[in-house]
Amino acid sequence: MARITASVYTSHVPAIGAAIDLSKTAEPYWQPLFKGYEFSKKWLAANRPDVIFLVYNDHATAFSLDMIPTFAIGTAAQFEPADEGWGPRPVPTVIGHPELAAHIAQSVIQDDFDLTIVNRMDVDHGLTVPLSLMCGQPQAWPCPVIPFAVNVVQYPVPSGRRCFNLGRALRKAVESYDEPLKVQVWGTGGMSHQLQGPRAGLINAAWDNAFLDRLIADPAGLAEVPHIEYVREAGSEGIELVMWLIARGAMSDVAGGPAPRVVHRFFHVPASNTAVGHLILENAQ
Amino acid sequence: MALNRPYLDIPGTTIFDAEQSRRGYHLNQFCMSLMKAANRERFKANERAYLDEWPMTEEQKLAVLARDLNRCIALGGNIYFLAKIGATDGKSFQQMAGSMTGMTEAEYRDMMVRGGRAIEGNRRLGEDGDAQPHRQPQGAAGRREP
Numbered sequence: 001m002a003r004i005t006a007s008v009y010t011s012h013v014p015a016i017g018a019a020i021d022l023s024k025t026a027e028p029y030w031q032p033l034f035k036g037y038e039f040s041k042k043w044l045a046a047n048r049p050d051v052i053f054l055v056y057n058d059h060a061t062a063f064s065l066d067m068i069p070t071f072a073i074g075t076a077a078q079f080e081p082a083d084e085g086w087g088p089r090p091v092p093t094v095i096g097h098p099e100l101a102a103h104i105a106q107s108v109i110q111d112d113f114d115l116t117i118v119n120r121m122d123v124d125h126g127l128t129v130p131l132s133l134m135c136g137q138p139q140a141w142p143c144p145v146i147p148f149a150v151n152v153v154q155y156p157v158p159s160g161r162r163c164f165n166l167g168r169a170l171r172k173a174v175e176s177y178d179e180p181l182k183v184q185v186w187g188t189g190g191m192s193h194q195l196q197g198p199r200a201g202l203i204n205a206a207w208d209n210a211f212l213d214r215l216i217a218d219p220a221g222l223a224e225v226p227h228i229e230y231v232r233e234a235g236s237e238g239i240e241l242v243m244w245l246i247a248r249g250a251m252s253d254v255a256g257g258p259a260p261r262v263v264h265r266f267f268h269v270p271a272s273n274t275a276v277g278h279l280i281l282e283n284a285q
Numbered sequence: 286m287a288l289n290r291p292y293l294d295i296p297g298t299t300i301f302d303a304e305q306s307r308r309g310y311h312l313n314q315f316c317m318s319l320m321k322a323a324n325r326e327r328f329k330a331n332e333r334a335y336l337d338e339w340p341m342t343e344e345q346k347l348a349v350l351a352r353d354l355n356r357c358i359a360l361g362g363n364i365y366f367l368a369k370i371g372a373t374d375g376k377s378f379q380q381m382a383g384s385m386t387g388m389t390e391a392e393y394r395d396m397m398v399r400g401g402r403a404i405e406g407n408r409r410l411g412e413d414g415d416a417q418p419h420r421q422p423q424g425a426a427g428r429r430e431p
Contacts, residue, residue: 013380015377015378015379018377022368029398033294048314059365059368060313060316060317060363060365060366060369061320063305064313064314064317064366065309065310065313065314065317066314070329082320083320083321083322084320084368084369085319085320085325085368085369085371085372086372087322090336095420102345107304131298139376152349153301153363154299154303154306154363155292155301155302156299156302175348188318192401194298194382194402195364195378195381195382196298196299196300196354196358196364196382196385197295197297197355197358197385198296198385198387198416198417198418198421198422198423199295199296199297199298199391199402199407199416200297200382200383200385200386200402201393201397201401201402202401202402202404202407202416203397203400203401203402203404204404205312205400209406218403227292228291231295231298231300232292232295232408232409233404233408235298236295236298236300236301237364252322254286256430268364269397269401270397270400270401271396271399272377272379272397273376273378273379273401277399279293
C-alpha cells in the first residue's frame, strides 16, 4: 500500500525563483534565506519520495477568470513551466503521476470533495519555486509530482477547516492505493504578505510563528481560524496559508497515529514582499 | 439577507470577492492576454488601441494607461492579473506593490528589509497605522508633483 511519509511546508515567492535562476543566491540579501533550505535539500536527497503531492495556488496563470476551480488536481503525464509574463522559468518539465492522481481524484470525490480534474495545464511559480528550494537546480525533478491547485485568489476561498478535512480524505486515498509508494505532501504559499493597496508590505512575524506552532501541535484547532483573521493579521495574500492545512490534515496523527517529528523549522523576513516560513514533518515509520 | 463580508473594515486593502471579480472581469482578462509575447508587443506598440479592443470601461482603460494600480484594484482588478502589466513593463512584484503605497522604490525596499510594515494600527479602519487613509501617501513618490 502507498503511504504518506512526510509533509513539507514552504512559501513560494516568485522572487526566490528569480534569485535561483539568475544565480543570486549567494548575494547578502538572499544568502540567509537559502541557508535555511540547505538542510532541506540534504533531507530530501536522503528521503526521496516516489511521488510528491504538491498543494499550491495558481496565480492567474492556468486559470483566468473564465473558470475558477476551488480544488483542481493535475492528472496529466506532464506539466510545463508557465510563461507568467517574464518568460518561462528555466526549470525541468514536471512529470506527473496520472495513475495515482486519478486514484486520488476518485477516492476524494467519493468523500464529498468536488475536485476539478485537469488533464492539461502549465504550472507557475507556486509549484516550481518550492521544487527549486528543495531540490536546487537539477536536470530533472527527483520524482513525479501531482499538482494540486487551490483557489486562494477569488473570495471566498476554501476555509481552513475544509482544507484540513480534505487532507484527511487525501490520506485515506493514498493509503488505499495498491502500489507501495512513498508519498510526500507539500503545502505551499504564505506566510504573511500583502501585495496590494496602501497596506502592501505587511509582515506579521508574531502571527506567522504562532501559526507554525499551532500547525505542529494543534492543527485541528488552527483549522478553525476563520478567513478574516488570516486577511486582517497576515495580509490579503497571507490567506494562502490555508493550503498548508491540506498537507497537515494528511498526517497520521490526525487519524489517531503518533505525533509527527519536526525535523526542520525555519522563518525569515523578507523575501521581496513576503515572510518566508518552512517546516518539515515526518510521520513515524 | 446580506452576504457576509467582514473584510470591509481593513485599511488599505481590497478583497477580491465575487463582486469585485464581476466588475473587473474584462480588465483582468485583458491582463491575462499579456501572457503571450506577441500581445505584449502589440500592447506596447499602441496601448490605447490595444485597450480599445476590450470591453473595459473608460475608467479602467485610463487607470491602466496611468499604471495606477490602486485605481485598477478599485475598479475590479486583482494584483495577480495586474502583475502581467508589470511584467510587460519589466517591473517586479516588489516594484508593483511599492507603487501602491506612495513610497519610492528605495523607501519600500528599506521598509521590507527592516521587517516589513507593522500590523499595529493597521488591523482596522479608525486606528492610526501607516496604512490608514488619513496617512496617505506614505512616501516621497506620492508627495511629488505630477
